[in-house]
Amino acid sequence: MATRRPTRRTLATVLAATTASLLLSACGDQTAAGQGAGGAGAAKSDAPLFAKLPADIRAAGVIKVGTDATYAPMEFVENGKIVGVDPDVAAALGKHLGVRFEFTSGTFDSLITSLNSGRQDIVMSSMNDTMARQQGLDDKGQKTGNGVDFVDYFVAGTVVYVQRGNPQQIRSIADLCGKKTAVQRGTIFEEAAKNRSKECEASGKPAIAIESFPTDAEAQTRVKAGGAVAGVNDYPVAAYLALKADGGNAFEVVGNQIEAGPFGIAVAKDNPELRDAVKAALAACIADGSYQKALDKWGAGTGAVASANVNTGS
16 A cells, blocks of 8 residues: 655645446546547557557557546546646656556555556556565555556655544544544555554554455445544545535644655556556656656645656565
8 A cells, every 4th residue: 555754735636435346547636538648559659768668558548547536636627637647747758658557446455456467557546665565465465466567756654534523623633543544445545544553452442443344435425424433545635625525624634744655656567668667757757847846736745756667666
């Protein structure tokens, strides 16, 4: 799925938390599949960074993107299309690279596997850049793969959300000892809950009763129904959820962000050419303002990075 601390302002637009397996173009506001910069099967382009791409991607005119489209406002499904911060940032990247970005949605904990198997070229899914992911380590520190490189493009932290009205009076993640807490499996916020649970036990308190679900939507449903006292999520997602779910009547965010760190665009270790092309495109988007415009459209501008960097997570 890093130290996180700063608080961020509430995000705004439309909520959707359904999983989809869609092949969509990441251009502008996400129009029909198959549209986008470069065009299907493009073998040449006048885009300034086209020549930096690997030959197979130049020939195809497509970068295949793995995502879990259930994280509004970062990536989610609206009217059958994957929209949000990540698709709009990808659209801006595509203009500099001269290719289109095709998003396919799957479960979060399978995304790196799909990348390393060659089914996807990159992963762009609010994924935290961590040393463990760079090195291909699981949550026990065991080697499970070659790891990935990250082009870091956003900064956010982990936060707790509860039912509106906060019936259990949870003030922060420190109050979750001995309480049922819902998270999505394979995420950095599942790891944050596990780390806090160890702290609970070390201080003589009961461990957090962590309930891990395949999708974030299932974790949200568990909290909404009262089966879990709280959920843990990335701040942009939790804030957006609190604002829009049931017209803002379902959830609220409590406490400050913790473990602030970078989100990265994941690229396979054996594809440095693609990594460097994406990094160059991000730098160009930052310079021309299209990157900031994409974030600001979704109210996520405070998560912007100032420069394009690789593997800054810890």
